[in-house]
Amino acid sequence: MKIVPLTAALMALVLAPAVLAQPASKTATASPTAAAFLAQFATNGTDSVSWAQFEAFRKQRYAQTDRNRDGHVDEQEYVDEYLQRFDVRLADARAGHLRQTDTRFKALDRDNNGAISRAEYDAAGERTWASYETSQNATQETAAASSRDPLKMPTSHTANGMLELYDRNKDGAVDRAEFDAVRAASFAATDTDGNGTLSLAEYTAEFDGRLDHQRQRVRADAERQARVRFASLDKDADGHMTFAEYQLSGKRMFDRADSNGDGVVDARDPEPVAGAHSANGNR
Secondary structure, eight states: OOOOHHHHHHHHHHHHHHHHHHHHHHHOOOOHHHHHHHHHHOOTTOSOEEHHHHHHHHHHHHHHHOTTOSSSEEHHHHHHHHHHHHHHHHHHHHHHHHHHHHHHHHHHOTTOSSEEEHHHHHHHHHHHHHHHHHOTTOOOOOHHHHHHOTTOOOOTTSHHHHHHHHOTTOSSOOOHHHHHHHHHHHHHHHOTTOSSEEEHHHHHHHHHHHHHHHHHHHHHHHHHHHHHHHHHHOTTOSSEEOHHHHHHHHHHHHHHHOTTOSSEESTTSOOOOTTSOOOSSOO
């Protein structure tokens, strides 16, 4: 039996929305903020977190933070719990940076002889300087990049990284004399056996030392920030944070990630407007 053209057309109109909707649900990608939230709080490979699930998680974390089981969280308990989590992030970031040293070493060792000569080192410096000169407005490190790397190691690929690495007189600019002086001093300090070349062990040891120094600095900053956050959350300033006080920050975090306000954080939430509360888990 043939279907008349009008009937076929009507069926096509009815079926089209469903057909078109299916690929969207399969290919939807979470916004950066929602993705960061889900990476922390989604469990067992799920791709959504409801408010009820998040509140249950916060209650569990609050109970774990209350180490002496007196029913509230004091400042030191709050700081210790946060630093315990932060130390895991720092350790992961440090391991990642150290894995990258082998790749950087091989890129600098142009003749593949297992050592970086001063000529190879200076050639890399020339490339860095040329890139800096042609891109004075180099991209600043973004908040997202900082979140991915809690160590926040400076890099010559960004304008603020160049300043941190080479602006020794702190005038807000890097001139060629400063750049060359810092590079020469760095090579000499890294070449611990004084043979005029850098081995992989020397190159890694120098960077490892900078990683440890940076870790101490950012950890101290993180502790200070945690104490400021506690004071802000302890609304009655009695030195004890109740769960209700603790959860105020959790609600702000959830609401920012749940930008469409449907009570669930998932791929349907668009990126929130700039300046809204972060979902980076600091609270």
